[in-house]
Amino acid sequence: MVKNMFFSTIHERIRFIFIVSVIILIAIIIKVFYIQVFAYDKLSSLAESLWSRELPIKADRGEIVDRNGEVLATNITTVSLVVVPGQIDDAEAVARDLSDILGTDYQDMLKHVTKSTSIERVHPEGRGLDYDIAEKIDALGYDGVYLLKESKRYYPYGTVLSHVLGYVGIDNQGLSGIELYYDEYLTGADGAIKYFSDGKGNKLELTEVYEAPTSGITLELTIDIDLQLAIENELDNAVSKYNPEQAMILAMDPDTGEILAMASRPTFDSNNYQDYTTEIINRNLPIWMTYEPGSTFKIITLSAALEEQTINLFEDTFTDTGSINVDGSTIHCWKVGGHGTQTMLEVVENSCNPGFVKIGQTLGVETLMSYIDAYGFGDKTGIDLNGESTGILFDIDKMGPVELATTSFGQGISVTPIQQVRAVSAAINGGKLYTPYIVGAFLESETDSLIEKIEPEMTREVISEETSSLVRYALESVVANGSGKNAYIENYRVGGKTGTAQKVENGSYLDGNYILSFMGFLPADDPEFVVYVAIDNPKGVTQYGGVVSAPIARNVMLSAIDILDIEPRSDGMAKEYTWLDKKYSILPNVVGMSREEATKTLKNFKIEYSGDGDTVIYMSPNAGYYVAEGETIMLMLG
Amino acid sequence: MKKKHMDYFLFISVILISIFGIIMIYSASSIWAEFKYQDAFKYVKQQGLFFIIGILAMLFASKIDLEFLRKKANLILGICFILLVLVLIPGIGTVRNGSRSWFGIGGLGVQPSEFAKLGLIIFASKYLARNQKDMGDIKKGALPIFLVIGIFFVLIMLEPDFGTAMVMALTLIALIFASGLKISFFAKLGVLGLVGIVALIIAAPYRMARIVSFLNPWSDPLGSGYQIIQSLYAIGPGGLLGQGFLNSRQKHFYLPEPQTDFIFSIISEEFGFLGVLIVCGFFFFIFYRMLRIALRSNDLFSKYLAFGLASLLFIQAALNLAVVVGLIPVTGVTLPFFSYGGSSLLISMISVGLVLNVSRRT
Missing domain, CATH: 1.20.5 (Single alpha-helices involved in coiled-coils or other helix-helix interfaces)
Incomplete structure (x- = not known):
């Protein structure tokens, strides 16, 4: 081979x-x-993003409810139009039909329908569609034309509580108030319909994944909507009566710092926020407004002096001649000619400025300012809302006798309403300074079950319980005997303090332009409710807090008694009567008496009998209440 | 010469791999065929027809007289040459996918370059067998055959069909390598090739960009990197066991013409790494059986013929797989027995038939 x-x-x-x-x-x-x-993971995720298309499903925004579960902000479902240009065969026909149904421009619609994008939202003309329009679009049955459910924020109470609630933008993002502050909680997580598409953008039938959206958290406010409606009503009345520049009411639970109601005028409608100026929307007066507090600030000075025991409320006296000379400057009392010789309690009752200058002097700059600091003035209170102001105090190093004197009765410094309510609450609740708050609990959106309850947060103890009870006593007597008479409520123990502050513009006081305020609370022995009313420059009325604001505060407290179920007290101070006032007397007990005896005992009242016996078995009102003479007393005989 | 049975292992594995190929053509092409012709079975029907013709051709090739083939080798090559020249003439040759490489006959098409590969292997086998003694002498033995190969290479490059030209050149080089030509010659050939590539890059720097885009297809994801990226998006998510038969996503208009050059991507996507091992296993086994036949053949011409045809199939398969998995730049080579294409399948089966023919007469 x-x-x-x-x-x-x-x-x-x-x-x-x-x-x-x-x-x-x-x-x-x-x-x-x-x-x-x-390379499996990397290539798979790259390929997935090539194949997958997502139709977003917006999560429902969390609701906002009041402390009793009444809905204050909710969502209504609307329908939005979305097109997937890659799936549309006859773009011109689709654009023509859609623009016909929506009544919009054909060319604009054609742009949407032919845009080189995977998913196009027809914005804004395709947002928030009515049901019958959505139905018509659905009936067309075009490929690549989708209707997505979208939710739109809705505030059933309109202008009520609007500054607190705030509002949302077109994409449901919180833009002010609670909506902004708690936006993260309210937002929730969007879901999606995910599907795979082929290289031409058509949906592949075999794959469709529905990812459910997660609704946002429900926020339960500390607000009581009934009380809120009551103060809104009072503000509306005040506005129509006095035509003030601004007005506000703030109510808080002094034992916790829970805000029960807060409102401002002017106000806006959260549903139609576009119709209002940003000034109106942004000025949540109870936390934003800063001004000289005036006499309501005397509560702070008083409590400091009582705690430091530099005065004795009942035994020390002060003689008011109508003015006091401080370091060469003359400070006048609001009452021309002065109040004469008064006990310190009477100084408080009369809201006597020279008297408070004297009280301030007993404390000195350092001590008074340390209490003002301890009460939280000059700092934000930390309430869970945006837009809070800090106010301005005198620089302690530059404070002379004059600054000390004016600070003592609330002039020359500027504070916010919320700072005052917080501080006064501490002065009357036993001395505990709480951080005010407005969201009381986070709730699970579907079941309303509690996720987290917000506990009251005590910052510090400013004064002792004993001092606090003296403050309450003094303020109760202001209402019973002094400048706060107009806030007196029969059978309830009401404490309070008026405030009349002259407004400052460019460093000088404005003539005849005041902020009239009243700080009221009840029951005076164990306060459950504090309310602060401030009316800025009311027209056609005596410029005095006791005249304008005290009656408003009284009305609010009357509502609070009803709404918060505050028990009446029989051991309160009797009101001191002027010739203007009706005479009140304590209703004696007539139950068990014969008809004749009862009639004799109640001779100052009108009597209405019911039943047909001879012995009184029931009386209304009950014995022990203060009742104006001449009022009708119901007696049931048996 | 003793009469023997043909190698049934080879025969059966080729039938099996072709059936698997036809099934995969259905899976890969149905979406595309439905879109283009409203007939999901359009491609699979044509390929099925060629498969049946292919079996007949394979059996026929396994029975013809190899001596006759050897004698007519020059004539066959001459016909191939004429066809390759004719196909370059506009009006006679038609352009598909950018190359003037087809004779259109009705709805079907014939690629003369496919037949030229076969003709050249037969011719080279005859040449090597006859000039075995002279193969030590480069001028006398190697140069003439390289000249012939060069002419065919240039003709195919004129179409241009770079992939087929490469397969043909590499196969013939392997064949001449086997003949015992000095290793140093191939080393020089390699150096020359390298110098040529460098010269080409210096002459036209855009080629460098091509190479860069092969190394990192994401540098030009919509241009030169597109096919390889789409291929990787098919293979990668396939994972170990694949997405399941018919469940490829990339065939839904992502990978262009998935039934042709990149059908292996779809196999990897639907059957995963397991499917890859099976396909590679088939090619290994077929190559192994063919080389076994070549080694056992006592006739020099038959030995070269079997080895040449084995190399042809394997080189074409390896080039295709290397492209699809991103080991080398895209060259446009089909995968034997899998990629859609009548003449490709026919030539592959005739090649196997001829090797089976060799297996009969050991």
Whole structure:
């Protein structure tokens, strides 16, 4: 075999090539293994993003409810139009039909329908569609035309509590108030319909994943909507009566810092916030407004002096001549000619400025300012709302006798209403300074079950319980005997303090332009409710807090008695009567008396009998209440 | 020569791999065929027809007289040459996918370059067998055959069909390598090739960009990197066991013409790494059986013929797989037995038939 001599070389070369080939094949297999195992995650997610299309489903925004669960902000479902241009066959027909139904421009619609994007939201003309329009679009049955449910924020109470609630923008993002402050909680997580599409953008039937959206958290406010409606009503009345520049009412639970009601005038409607100026929307007066507090600030000075025992309320006296000279400056009392010689209690009752200058002097700059600091003035209170102001105090290093004197009765400094309510609450609740708050609990949106309850947060103890009870006593007597008479409520123990502050503009006082305020609370022995009313520059009325604001505060407290179920007290101070006032007397007990005896005992009242016995078995009102003389007393005989 | 049975292992594995190929053509092409022809079975029907013709051709090739083939080798090559020249003439050759490489006959098409590969292997086998003694002498033995190969290479490059030209050149080089030509010659050839590539890059720097885009397809995701990225998006998510038969996503208009050059991507996507091992296993086994036949053949011409045809199939398969998995730049080579294409399948099966023919007469 001649040829055989070559075979060994050829076979060797063939085997060599075979080995090389096997190596190449192994290299290919290793590369595939690398791609399918090591690069699997990366390539899969890249490929997934190539294949997958997402139709977003907006999460429902969390609701906002009041402390009793009444809904204050909710969502109404609307329908939005979305097109997927890649799935639309006849763009012109689709654009024509859609623009016909929506009554919009054909060219605009054509732009939406032919836009080179995977998903196009027809904005804004396709947002918030009515049901019948959505139905018509649905009936067209075009591929690539989708209707997505969207929720729109709705505030059933309109202008009520609007500054607190705030409002949301077109994409349901919180833009002010609670809506902004708690936006993260309210927002929730969007869901989506995910599907895979082919290279031409058509939906692949085999794959569709529905990811449910998660609704936002429900916020339960500390607000009581009934009380809120009551103060809104009072403000509306005050506005129509006095036409003030601004007005506000703030009510708080002094034992916790829970805000029960707060409102401002002017106000706005959260549903139609676009119709209002940003000034109106942004000025949540109870936390934003800063001004000289005036006499309501005397509560702070009084409590400091009582705690430091630099005065004795009942035994120390002060003679007011109508003015007091401080370091060469003359400070006048509001009452021309002065109040004469008064006990310190009477100084408080009369809201006597020279008297408070004297009280301030007993404390000195350092001590008074340390209490003002401790009460939280000059700092934000930390309430869970945006837009809070800090106010301005005198620089302690630059305070002379005059600054001390004016600070003592609430002039020359500026504070916010919320700071005053917080501080006065501490002065009357036993001395505990709480951080005010407005969201009381986080609730699960579907079940309303509690996620977290917000506990009251005490910052510090400013004065002792004993001092606090003296403050309450003094303020109760302000209402019973002094400048706060107009806030007196029969059978309830009401404490309070009037305030009349002249407004400052560009460093000088404005003539005849006051902020009239009243700080009231009840029951005076164990306060459950504090309310602060401030009316800025009311027209056509005596510029005095006791005249304008005290009656408003009284009305609010009357509502609070009803709404918060505050028990009447029989051991309160009797009101001191002026010739203007009706005479009140304590109703004696006539139950068990004969008809004749009862008639004699109640000779100052009108009596209405019911029943046909001879013995009184029931009386209304009950014995022990203060009742104006001449009022009707119901007696049941049996 | 003793009469023997043909190698049934080879025969059966080729039938199996072709059936698997037809099934995969259905899976890969149905979406595309439905879109283009409103007939999901359009491609699979044509390929099925060629498969049946292919089996007949394979059986026929396994029975013809190899001596006759050897004698007519020059004539066959001459016909191939004429066809390759004719196809370049506009009006006679038609352009598909950018190359003027087709004779359109009705709805079907024939690629003369496919037949030229076969003709050249037959011719080279005859040449090597006859000039075995002179193969030590480069001028006398190697140069003439390289000249012939060069002419065919240039003709195919004129279409242009770079992939087929590469497969043909590499196969013939392997064949000449086996003949025992000095290793140093191939080393020089390799150096020359390298210098040529460097010269080409210096002459036209855009080629560098091509190479860069092959190394990192994401540098040009919508241009030169597009196919390889789409291929990786098919293979990667396939994972170990694949998405399941018919569940490829990339065939939904992401991977262009998924039934042709990149059908292996779809196999990887639907059957995962397991499917890759099976396909590679088939090619390994077929290559191994063919080389075994070549090694056992006592006739030099038959030995070269079997080895040449084995190399042809394997090189084409390896080039295709290397492209699809991103080991080398895109060259446009089909995967034997899998990629859609009548003449490709026919030539592959005739090649196997001829090797089976060799297996009969050891």
